[in-house]
Amino acid sequence: MERGKGGGAALLSEDLLHNIISRLPALSYASAACVSRSWRRVAAAVLSRPKLASAISLNPSCQDAVKEVLDSVLSGPIRPHFAIACVGVKFNLDNTHKLITKALGSAAPVITSFTRGIIGNDAISEEFKEVRGVDFADLFLPDDKDEGIVLIVGFMPGMKIDAIPLLRESKELYGLILKPCISLVDKFVMDVRDYSAAVSGCTSPTGVVMFWDGHADMKPVLKKMDYAMSMETVILGGGIGRFVYRSGHDGRNISGSAKDSCDAIALVFARDNDKPEGVGETRFHFALSTGVVPFGPIHKAVSVKVRGNRSDRSSWLTARKEGLNEVLDGERILHDIYDEIGNMNASDDLFIGVTKRRKCSIGSEKVRWVTTLEFHGIRGDHGEKGGNEEYLFVYGDGIQTGDLFRFYLPDSETALSSCSRVSEEFRNLKQAWTCKNSHHLNGGDKTEEVFGGIIFACCGRGESFFGRANVDSSPFLENFPGVPLAGIMCGGEIGRVDSSSANLHEGQEESVPRSCVHYYGTVYLVMSYTPSPLEG
DSSP: OOTTTSSSSGOOOOOOOHHHHHHHHHHHHHHHHTTHHHHHHHHHHHHSOOOOEEEEOOOOSHHHHHHHHHHHHHHHHHOOOOEEEEEEETTTTHHHHHHHHHHHHHHSSEEEEEEEEEEEEEEOOOOOEEEEOOTTTTSOOOTTTTOOEEEEEETTTTEEEEEEEBBBBOOTTTEEEOOOOOBBBBHHHHHHHHHHHHHHSSSSSSEEEEOOOOOSHHHHHHHHOOOOOOHHSSEEEESSEEEEOOOOOGGGGOOOOGGEEEEEEEEEEETTTTTOOTTOEEEEEEEOOOEEEEEEEHHHHHHHHEOOGGOOOEEEEEEEETTTTOOOOHHHHHHHHHHTTTSOOOOOOEEEEEOOOEESSSSTSOOOEEEEEEEEEEEEEEEEEBBBOOOOEESOOOOTTTTTEEEEEEHHHHHHHHHHHHHHHHHHHHHHHHHHHHHHHTTTOOOOOOEEEEEEEEETSSSHSSSSSSOOOOOOOHHTSSSSSEEEEEESEEEEEEETTTOSSSOOSSOOOEEEEEEOOOOEEEEEOOOTTTTO
């Protein structure tokens, strides 16, 4: 059209063309960008900054629900750089993944997983909702039980993004893959660092969003990631059950029976070393709302036995109260703890938080001592199965003789207070950016602005926990109204903090334990963008 004389499209002013292209859905936008050089230039100006688009659907039909969220997120200009789709357990995961990857094209990494609840704006009504879905034990509930799908699609200029799997070592016999065993943690961490170094020149990426299958023990994985990566790298995610994925790198995609040998998948965001001139900086900001409160005395593990297989490990403990010599069995420990709970609003979910000091390294790198606070759930209900006249039974392994631990209980008031603290953190961010904006008006740099958010909330929270709706989303919604927010409900929330910032321990030593896997918590990812001075 550029070569034609007097063609209708050629007579459009650039401002009018910008107005038209900015209203096009994603597919039409992509076609418009191919019309001519001038249209491509205008299309690039329309979509020059990062964009997050998201939607949820509660339609009980998998195919209809997928269509609704796709129509919503692709209703405006966007080039998918990554996608996250999470569905209720009654949807067909593989079919959902195929529908979404087909619609979004072959280049973008896509992660599709089961979830225990969805958070976001309804694709049809545009109402914001936190919807808890059915649990994996409730598969025979009626088909109209709320579950649905949440879809998140991101456009991130100036970033490189890919999905990197945490694989388990597998052995083959006569062409058959035997039961996988050990997670290849060191390889996974080095894969993440190598990818970041290749695209950004830095081994620590901007952010890592993790999804894990709920059976794998992520505590040793997160400990090594925390050890290996700068604190500037935001790491968050959640335990969600089964997942499938597509990486932008064919060598990372697995198929067939090998798909079952993947414990977790990481969506890695790294700055693009070769980003185009005029593209600004994207930053990730992390916040955590805790939902457990410590109580009772500090105990020290006296004896520890590990039982069970990879997917169902448990530790059997005896312990003594710190400063006393008497060794307590599980029955006595739990009896004393439930006496101390008294009139508190007790839940079936009871945890111990164990302070662990261990050596840590990656490959042949220098060994360093790392102190962590790791949570283990009590097995059973209120002492009936959680302990006997010999041992206290907890989920997972990795506890050693001499480790100190304390009991933790879910508490809605603690969670509400923590949500208020997160809201205050977000207000402080806004105030800092307002100061930047004032500086910009006086000839300084351009201001930072939020363009999207993702949250991972414990499925034990929600309306039944707080007594009102949308509490977990409120810190973001109140501070960044109109900005896209979406998320999922999960079991085991990933987010690295030191325990003092999460208000988990009192009177800790100077070396504060790091905590990466939480329970009854909500983790927040806030994404912001600072335009380049060259941007018009």
